[in-house]
């Protein structure tokens with residue numbers, strides 16, 4: 001497999017380095033928020049559980065509103081291990097679907113998952129968003145990594161991020177968990193060259209209700225442009241060669257179909273800037289070298305629109 005890829009890359013046109021940075025919209029940072037309430041019990045439709053707002057944000061016992069919908073979580077997923085290993089379920093949800101502050105963990109093979117954790121551990125993956133994982137992975141044992149993978153690998157994606165093309169998008173602010181919520185004053189604004197991911201229901205996203213999905217708003221024309229780029233050997237390398245015909249992964253190359261477009265953009269950008277590096281990532285460097293932000297937005301929108 002490696003040898004085939006090397007041959008493909010050898011045949012590519014020379015690589016031109018293009019300056020890159022980290023656009024704010026792709027690297028949202030949660031502001032300082034007031035201490036959450038610890039008295040009022042919050043409930044969500046269809047669940048007989050209740051938690052206070054403080055409990056909803058508890059990194060070592062995050063809410064599990066619908067325990068009967070998934071297998072029992074191993075300790076590292078449900079509770080983590082203090083002081084540094086926060087529970088995976090807090091950000092990746094008990095379902096592994098994740099949300100705009102994290103990533104989906106379903107459909108990842110063991111080799112890729114383990115390598116990702118190793119990359120965080122060695123800071124081969126770093127930066128504003130990835131540093132959360134650097135701290136967690138550094139403190140984890142190999143057995144815990146295996147436990148987490150074993151749990152998430154058995155889950156199928158349940159709520160997929162919808163991809164919607166638009167010229168304007170509702171005004172939003174970054175708040176809890178670095179996620180975006182509708183601005184109190186309402187109104188719309190041009191989407192510009194951005195991907196804006198908004199919850200289907202703000203309150204339920206704040207409740208960390210795993211039933212709630214997200215919509216990724218992308219500039220008009222992105223999906224068709226991304227589809228062309230994904231199969232055009234001229235500007236990049238055809239994604240399917242390595243990621244498989246339906247982009248659902250091949251060997252230890254991960255699935256990129258149906259994942260959050262903002263997450264995908266961040267990975268392409270991090271690979272380009274060098275914040276995501278390492279031997280496996282070298283294969284991707286050739287792919288992103290000639291792409292600008294608009295190209296990466298389009299590719300992320302297209303692969304995000306596919307079935308996971």
Ligand code: HEC
Pocket residue numbers: 076077080085086087088089090091092101102103104105108113116117129130132133136145148149254263266267
């Ligand atoms: C506080 C939030 C948070 C917690 C808790 C958390 N993660 Fe993450 N995780 C993230 C973020 C954010 C990313 C995406 C980083 C990026 O965009 O570069 C991520 C990405 C990942 C990835 C990379 C996925 C890919 O496709 O490459 C893996 C694997 C992962 N996390 C595993 C875990 C495991 C296992 C745990 C529990 C021990 C955990 N995470 C707990 C926030 C979190």
Ligand code: HEC
Pocket residue numbers: 005008112115116229230236237238239240241242243252253254255256264267268280281283284287299303
């Ligand atoms: C020559 C082989 C090759 C080609 C062609 C290729 N990729 Fe990749 N890609 C990889 C490998 C290998 C990885 C895993 C890197 C790692 O383990 O960190 C990867 C990882 C990724 C990731 C990160 C996934 C995650 O979960 O974080 C994204 C996004 C991605 N590729 C998108 C694309 C797109 C879009 C294209 C087409 C424009 C493409 N790739 C073409 C080999 C390739």
